[in-house]
Every structure is written in C-alpha cells, then in structure tokens.
Amino acid sequence: DMKVTQMPRYLIKRMGENVLLECGQDMSHETMYWYRQDPGLGLQLIYISYDVDSNSEGDIPKGYRVSRKKREHFSLILDSAKTNQTSVYFCASSLGGNNQAPLFGEGTRLSVL
Amino acid sequence: QQKVQQSPESLIVPEGGMASLNCTSSDRNVDYFWWYRQHSGKSPKMLMSIFSNGEKEEGRFTVHLNKASLHTSLHIRDSQPSDSALYLCAASMAGGYKVVFGSGTRLLVSP
Numbered sequence: 001d002m003k004v005t006q007m008p009r010y011l012i013k014r015m016g017e018n019v020l021l022e023c024g025q026d027m028s029h030e031t032m033y034w035y036r037q038d039p040g041l042g043l044q045l046i047y048i049s050y051d052v053d054s055n056s057e058g059d060i061p062k063g064y065r066v067s068r069k070k071r072e073h074f075s076l077i078l079d080s081a082k083t084n085q086t087s088v089y090f091c092a093s094s095l096g097g098n099n100q101a102p103l104f105g106e107g108t109r110l111s112v113l
Numbered sequence: 114q115q116k117v118q119q120s121p122e123s124l125i126v127p128e129g130g131m132a133s134l135n136c137t138s139s140d141r142n143v144d145y146f147w148w149y150r151q152h153s154g155k156s157p158k159m160l161m162s163i164f165s166n167g168e169k170e171e172g173r174f175t176v177h178l179n180k181a182s183l184h185t186s187l188h189i190r191d192s193q194p195s196d197s198a199l200y201l202c203a204a205s206m207a208g209g210y211k212v213v214f215g216s217g218t219r220l221l222v223s224p
C-alpha cells in the first residue's frame with residue numbers, strides 16, 4: 001500500500017524546546033519534501049531531498065534543518081522552536097523527475113506555546 | 114511574491130452549478146502543473162495533472178492549460194456538496210524537482 005506516514009500527528013511544545021518531526025514512505029521514492037501550511041498561505045516549501053544526504057533548501061528554510069540517512073525516512077528538526085513555527089507540517093514524496101506529483105502524508109499539527 | 118497565484122480566493126456555487134478556478138505562474142521556469150484538492154482537516158490529494166497545451170477531461174472535472182501564458186484553469190461541472198474543499202494549484206520548476214503551490218481557492222458548494 002503506497003503511503004507516506006508522519007509521526008506524531010499532533011505535538012505541543014514550549015518555545016525554546018527542540019522538535020523532531022518524522023516522515024516515512026514505503027515506495028522507495030527518491031524525492032521527499034517538507035512543507036508547512038498556514039491559513040491563506042497555501043503550502044510553503046521548507047526543504048527538498050533528492051536522495052540520502054542530498055538535501056536542498058526550499059523557499060522558507062530559516063529555523064529548520066533536515067536529515068535523510070535512509071531513502072525511506074526524512075526528518076524535520078526545529079532547534080529551539082519559536083511560536084511562529086506553529087503550523088501544520090506536511091511531508092510528501094515522489095519518484096523524482098519534474099512530472100511526478102508529490103504524494104502527501106496526513107500532516108503533523110504543531111503548536112509552540 | 115508567490116510564484117503561483119490562484120483566483121478567486123473563495124467561491125460559492127449552487128449544487129449542480131459550474132465552478133471555475135484559475136492559476137497562473139509568474140515564473141517561466143515552470144514545467145508541469147497539477148491541481149490538488151484538500152478537504153478540511155485532511156492532506157492534499159492530487160486531482161488532475163496537465164502537461165500539454167489544451168484541455169483534459171476526467172468525469173466532471175476539466176483542466177485547461179495555456180503554456181504561453183503559464184495559465185491553467187480547473188472547471189467542475191454539476192458541482193456537489195462533497196466538492197467543497199480547498200483547491201491548490203501546484204507547479205514544478207525546471208532543473209530541480211521543486212514543486213511550489215499557490216495559496217488555494219476555497220470552494221463551497223451550497224445545497
């Protein structure tokens with residue numbers, strides 16, 4: 001079953017704490033993405049990964065970093081989270097190639113208090 | 114400025130009516146367009162893709178693409194209440210597999 005799985009689904013953190021969002025896919029997709037979604041702003045690209053240890057900044061990378069040590073797993077890390085990082089975070093994956101539509105996970109709703 | 118602009122921001126159509134949504138890229142590096150649908154509290158799901166100039170129809174949904182003007186539109190005929198959702202236009206940028214999204218059109222189909 002082709003699926004992108006995100007953990008956790010909901011997370012509450014205090015300002016200044018570190019946050020780890022995890023994403024896995026079972027399709028051996030090369031390309032993986034992290035987006036955040038805020039009301040009225042659509043989906044904003046944070047990072048894109050082309051394969052293991054091959055990551056590139058998206059449009060809003062400041063305050064985030066990523067890790068991809070296995071093809072099926074892509075993590076988003078917030079070091080010292082800020083209240084303006086409260087958002088819904090979506091992970092997506094695709095086969096790679098410009099004509100491949102990303103397949104999305106169910107999202108992680110993060111609140112930073 | 115966002116590279117992908119969508120209009121209108123919101124749209125109300127009666128059940129059985131036609132909904133028309135628009136999307137334009139301001140970046141000429143766009144290779145491909147997709148339309149996604151996102152129901153409230155759910156993740157975006159790819160609805161339709163269009164890569165070539167012209168029109169593509171799948172059931173009640175039709176997409177148009179004009180590559181010269183980098184404009185795509187989605188038309189939903191015989192709209193149903195279950196079509197009420199946020200519709201997102203996505204474009205892939207040449208040379209890097211980067212996929213950018215517009216801010217969406219929120220469609221409400223009133224019974």
